[in-house]
Amino acid sequence: MAAKLKLAVWKFSSCDGCQLSLLDCEDQLLAVAEAVEIAYFLEAGTVRRRGPFDISLVEGSVATEHDLQRIQDIRRRSKTLIAIGACATSGGVQALRYYGSLQKYLEDVYPQPRFIKVLEHSTPISDHVPVDLELRGCPISKTQLLEVLAALVQNRKPDLMSGCVCHQCKLNGNVCVMVTRGLPCLGPVTQAGCGAICPSYDRGCYGCFGPQKSANTQALAAWLAHQQHRSPEELVRAFRGINCRSPEFAEESERHEAPDQG
């Protein structure tokens, strides 16, 4: 039998939720630990090896000088590097500071801002090193995580759902919350994978899986503006959420911003 694949889990700037998804696989966790060697997973207390690793799951965004070096080091020690979650794939909700002022935030939040060393912007892993696979979501879907791990163990391609949240929503048999109830919904432009839970709970999608490939954000924004009378400020906020710095959502939110009065 071939040696088990060595798995490492890394944390950058994040809420911990995506790596917690692995611990949340309660029924499969012990089986996963038998199928792969969990070699480095600090939160679980496992520090068995320093590398090289066959699979590195990287959670979080790059936010400090130290992160810049650490991600290079992890890349060097990892055969397959998988960025997991909105922080790792788009910079996360903390990337909202791109649209504010870091200096002002430092002064507003901290009595001694000089103790806090962070980069001006919070950026995704792929801005810094080649990434082999991205798992979207805030948080990621644990079904998708298990599918990716199983595919790597079985040396096949993972079967991840493509398309937008609307596809999943139709499969769930939901009535469209946008058409029938006039709720704003990012489902038409958001990548599937979550199970379309928001519309299933009577609310619109807020895009936590980030933009779908070829998302037509402009058409959706026009529809929201004309059919639902959403103001430009509301459109800015709608696209400027958890994945505010993913290119398609960033561009759409900036399109509706009032020009600087300078």
Add this chain to the structure above:
Amino acid sequence: MKHRIKVDALSRVEGEGSLRLEIDDDQVRRVRFGLYEPARFFEGVLQGRDFREAPDITARICGICPVAHQITSARALEQACGVEADPAIADLRRLIYCGQWIESHALHIFMLHAPDFLGYADALSMAGQHRALVEAGLTTKKTGNALVALLGGREIHPINQRVGGFYRAPAPSELAVLLPDLEKALQASLAAVDWVAGFAFPDYEGGEVQMALAHPQMYAIDRGRVLKTSAGVEIAVDDFESHVIEDQAAHSTALRAVLKLKPEDSGLTYQVGPLARYSLNHAQLTPLAAKAAERAGLRPPCRNPFKSIVVRAVELVLACEEALRLIKAYQQPQAASFAVPASQGRGAACTEAPRGTLFHSYEINGRGLIKRANIVTPTSQNQRAIENDLGGVAARNLDIPLDELRRLCEQTIRNYDPCISCSTH
């Protein structure tokens, strides 16, 4: 002789922290519990957002206790708008909060903390000899998660909570499905109390002031307007910011709080969390939890931080009992949410997150945009208490081998189940 204990990356805690201890001439000279996760500026990025967005944004402070942040932000904003949750919605919130407690406490007891008492590096190696226990822990955790997922839409960053309550209220039959698993989780929790009560607890008592949210009718979790302290002074949640003062230290990217009971106080080290809750609110434990606590030999006030694992197990029993009671009494409310019209104002709320008192306050303008936000997490409040304990525990154990002392110090930190991601929001 000079000795140093140095751990650059603590394991079995949520987020990233370090430990430094300097021992010189048989005295502990320096203690540092360093939190080095990058600051994320939630209070900054909330400025200018619509108040109804706060629960979805603040959930992202923490993947372990998003329910706590969602409910605390929603309650604070409801107060800012001058409305109060109706009883049915408040109970539904308590129910999902119990799910969060079950999930978080089971994770900590079985996966993160028990390995310290049994001498394992992690739960996976512990599973070799104690597979049934680890499986019982995972099953209990799963039941907590199932409750959060059913009411919240998913376990991590639920999507069904909002200012004003919920987007969709479940039918009683949907919730009833959870009853058998909750009964099992209750039995597993009772067994867990007996199991952890048999651990060996280092002989140490902390001297900090203890503080916990209180409610006249119940063990405070999701609601309450007054904080009790072991000093006998009560603090109104609305006055939190004049009693809890946050400052900074160079070795931490998280704010660190001190408590001022009176305005002239210089600032006391204090403790929030299970131990404080038990010490101050033990009279309101649910029946089986109260019996389990007694059987485990707990006596209020409990000041040995190593026994926090016993209190967590007792609270696991309580959360299961409460969840069962709330589901059995549940009647679907007429509406899943109540109206919260935007109005200029300020509001504050505290709840008891699994790790201790969580505070949110907001100021919003007449258009419902957030002008100012302030969030104080349990781990920010416990940093000084943790360093106090580290100094005290090390001073009593200078005769043991350095490697063992290091392990004991790490265990001391885990007594608080620190959530570093929360604290560096």
